[in-house]
Amino acid sequence: MRLVILAAFCATVLTSCATLDRDARLQPGVSSEAEVAAIYGQPRRVWPEADGGRTLEYSSQPMGRHAYMVRIAADGRLMGIHDGLSPANRARIVPGMTPEQVSRILGIERSRVRYRNSGEDVWDWTIEPDQSGYGMRFNVHFKDGFVVRAGQSMVFPSRLFPGLED
Template sequence: MRFALSALAFALLVAGCATPDRDTRLRPGVSRGAEIVEIYGRPRRVWPEADGGRTLEYSSQPMGHHTYMVRLDAQDRLVRIEDALSPAGRARVEPGMTPEQVSRLLGAERSRVFFRLSGEDVWDWSIEPDQVGYGMRFNVYFKDGHVVRTGLSMVFPSRVFPGADD
């Protein structure tokens, strides 16, 4: 009995850690949109594609570090899965892009803050920390409805409220 409970707990733990990009049940050209939704639930957003396909957005913001974009073709078959918040995904954000274009690339943001004096609207996403050990955020700065620059910021632990990093 103890072994059965341990095995069940391990299976649930492994299933809870599965991510679309590492899930061996999902196979390009074979897996269907309904299967993906059955496994991972409803996506946060669905983006239509020019070829008749669609992209399912699975964002872990505000607490997680990933946004999985699951690309389906016009026949509803899996084409690819990308982590939009990977370094390569973040590098696709360019000056001049609109907020909708950035949302389409990176998925739902963690937060938005408007700075009245500079006239900048800053959106951020929690991302995988680098070797320094502190939390990291990717920031996109908009002015007059277009990207002007991007940057990274570190999240230092709070001395007043331990465990709160906002």
């Protein structure tokens, strides 16, 4: 019964929220950076761009599944919005990249873990689940300051929260 109530609540909350990349109030070439900030607040990070523009990062990590990157032109107009954690952007992570390059693409990570035996630092992001229905994480392994590999892992339900199964 509690699960049904929780599911109904979540459905209500999710349907009342517009995703930043599909918000009809924001129009590329027309909307301003001030309008983006008025609707969505301050970004978690701001990345300077070579052309004088900026990319505003709206990451929902650690529990969310998106990292919206809002590209602003040098004149302050909205150029576009994309999800840094989309499958296409995750596919851009390749061996040899630096942590900053990865962060600019994927946004702020959910967590970082250091494995002393292998000498690797592993960053992960919560991502959209696949057809299995289990939670998913995207993992990037760094060694000596460079990506050595990336991949996905499933997050299985925890037995720490009994009662949520009914």
